[in-house]
Structures are given as C-alpha cells and as structure tokens.
Amino acid sequence: MIKNKLKSLNVRPQKSKGQNFLYDLEAIRSIVSFGEPTADDKIVEIGPGLGALTAELLNVVHDITVIEIEEEFCNELKVKFGERVKIINQDVTNVDIPGEDILLYGNLPYSRSSDIIQWVIKLKNIKRAVFLLQKEFSERIAASPGTKAYGSLTVAVSLWCKATLGPIVTGDKFHPKANVRSQVLRLDFFKEPKVSFTPNFERVVRGSFNQRRKKLFNSLLSSGFLREEIEHALKFSGIDGGRRAETLTTEEFGRLAEGFAK
Ligand code: SAM
Secondary structure (H helix, E strand, O other): OHHHHHHHHOOOOOHHHOOOEEOOHHHHHHHHHHOOOOOOOEEEEEOOOOOHHHHHHOOOOOEEEEEOOOHHHHHHHHHHHHHHEEEEOOOHHHOOOOOOOEEEEEEOOHHHHHHHHHHHOOOOOEEEEEEEEEHHHHHHHOOOOOOOOOOHHHHHHHOOEEEEEEEEEOHHHEEOOOOOOEEEEEEEEOOOOOOOOOOOHHHHHHHHOOOOOOOHHHHHHHOOOOHHHHHHHHHHHOOOOOOOHHHOOHHHHHHHHHHHHO
C-alpha cells in the first residue's frame, strides 16, 4: 500500500530524510494517545509523510499544522486532507512555529534527531512534544545522572522539559523496514527553566562532557576554560572538580554555569 503510493508519487524513500513510514495502526494509536491530546489542542506535526499519524490525530483535534520537507508529500496531504490541515513545505528547523501552547508530534527523521531536539528546546511556545525516535536516542534524552546514556544533550533538554519514555515500536512496523527499534519520547515543557539560566549553560555543560572519562576539572580545562575561572566556578558552586560530569545533576550544572558567569 505505502509502496504503491510512493511509486505513484515517484518518490524513492531516502535514508538521509529518514523516510520510513509507519503503517501499524496500533503503534500509531499508541503514539497519539501517549501525548494525551484533547480537542482544544493546537497541534503541529513534524514530517507527516503520507499522513499516517495526521489521520489519527484528526480523530481527536481539528487544529493541525504539518511541516514536511518533501513537496510530493505535501501535495498528497492536500489531496488527502483538503482544508482540514495547514501544510508548510519546509525544513522544520527553518520554521517559526506559529501560536502558543503548541502540542508537537513527530515520527522524526532519525538522521536529524539531534538537530531537531536542539531546535525544539529553544522554542518558547511549546507545551509538550511527542516524538518517535531511535530507542537509544530516546533513552539518552531521558537518562538519569550516573548512567552511561547521560550526556550533554540530556542535561540541555532537562533544563527546559521533563522527559518520559513511552511505547517501543519495532522496525517491522515501518515501510521500508527500519533496522533499529524506536521509542516514543514525551517532553513536557516547564514554564521557566528548571534552574536559573545563564547564557553560558550549554557551553559549560558541553565543556564538562568534553572528555567524559576525565575528571570535571580536566575536562573543562581541555575545552578551553581557564584554570582560574574553573577554580572560581567550582568554589562558587561547591562542586568537587574530581567528580565526573556524568554524576552532576541539572541543578549542579546550573550552579556551575552561574559560577563561570560571576
Ligand atoms: N509521519 C510519517 C509516518 O509516521 O509514517 C513519516 C515519518 S518519516 C520517519 C519522517 C518524515 O519527515 C518524512 O516524511 C520526511 O520526508 C520528513 N522530513 C525529513 N526531514 C525533514 C525536515 N528537516 N523537516 C520536515 N520534514 C522532514
């Protein structure tokens, strides 16, 4: 079915655009319901493809905008949904999402997961995001301190939202078949950042994880911070420079970043 549709649109699924299409209705429904949409929600869907998730979302809500990079899919969605869906034919990371308190959905192109997550956390008008991602990637975002999966992206996301893991979707539920497992990630955005935000937060976090296996002090040193400023920031925050970055909580990173700013 999907195969024939792609053929008639003359589109060959591209790996670089993450073009694997979900066809399993149960999986699609589990993604939709994990985001708990209600009739009044304003939904923006990233990468609707042939509209599998869109059709299911339309059973619950009526305000839907979709953003899709592939022009042929946009034309197809227009035929399929008519005026019921607003369609933006662009790379999502170049779009200013319209509206307030938006509920974002997306079975994301996995090659762009990292960019899209980093772009999403900078938006100020999202209340919740529900994404299907490669399982390991979702786990990375939802990881707890002290675990192997915990890293700079985990901390960057944790400043702006609470991450919860949802249903797992196996590769055979897609066409073409995906050779990895996927897992839903739900991000509930805070009204304010979790800790007082200083603009250097991301730089400090990235610097701390620069050399994961090294101690915090050395990792920061190797990423270009000066010895004196590191000593000052550690003293200000009361954090032992002999610890490893993966043991620090978001709150501790917040204090550390504040220490660098003062
Ligand atoms: N939602 C559909 C489904 O579940 O079957 C398709 C999901 S497929 C994994 C990812 C979709 O994102 C494709 O339709 C692809 O063309 C689109 N896409 C890829 N990169 C994009 C980008 N930068 N901006 C918007 N859409 C993109």
